[in-house]
Amino acid sequence: MKLIRIKNISIKLKLMVYSILMIGLTASTVSIALYKTSENIIREQVGNQTRISTRLIMMRTDELLQNIQKTALSLAFDTRVRMTMSKSKEYSYEDYKNIIDISEYIGNLKYLNINIGDMYVYNIKEKFHISSISGKVELYICYSYE
Numbered sequence: 001m002k003l004i005r006i007k008n009i010s011i012k013l014k015l016m017v018y019s020i021l022m023i024g025l026t027a028s029t030v031s032i033a034l035y036k037t038s039e040n041i042i043r044e045q046v047g048n049q050t051r052i053s054t055r056l057i058m059m060r061t062d063e064l065l066q067n068i069q070k071t072a073l074s075l076a077f078d079t080r081v082r083m084t085m086s087k088s089k090e091y092s093y094e095d096y097k098n099i100i101d102i103s104e105y106i107g108n109l110k111y112l113n114i115n116i117g118d119m120y121v122y123n124i125k126e127k128f129h130i131s132s133i134s135g136k137v138e139l140y141i142c143y144s145y146e
Helices: 011-077 079-086 093-112
Strands: 119-122 128-133 135-142
Touching: 011 079, 011 093, 011 119, 079 093, 079 119, 093 119, 093 128
Parallel strands: none
Antiparallel strands: 119 128, 128 135
């Protein structure tokens, strides 16, 4: 086997090999630079989107907590609820009517505030409680036969 000597290779072949090497080197350099640039841009955009999403989640959570607080305060300061819940003696017909009104009021609050899961109102003296679970309002009255 004879070794091919560079001196014996034609200029045309030399130029073609040189061109292929230069194109390959240039393409590799450009590809690496573009890859690194796009990687940095993508990292920056992902970071920005994560920060925006986190801010939106925080704002939405704050709104939800404020909504829950407003709903709880509206129940706590409702005069029918306070008067009926603070009674310690037997309930009259008017009290039972108020309890039914309160249960309807809780149902309406639950309907208006779909983000609130379940609501419960307990009597101080533990005579009854009203709950709203899964959109259904239930009234539990405990009778004592003493």
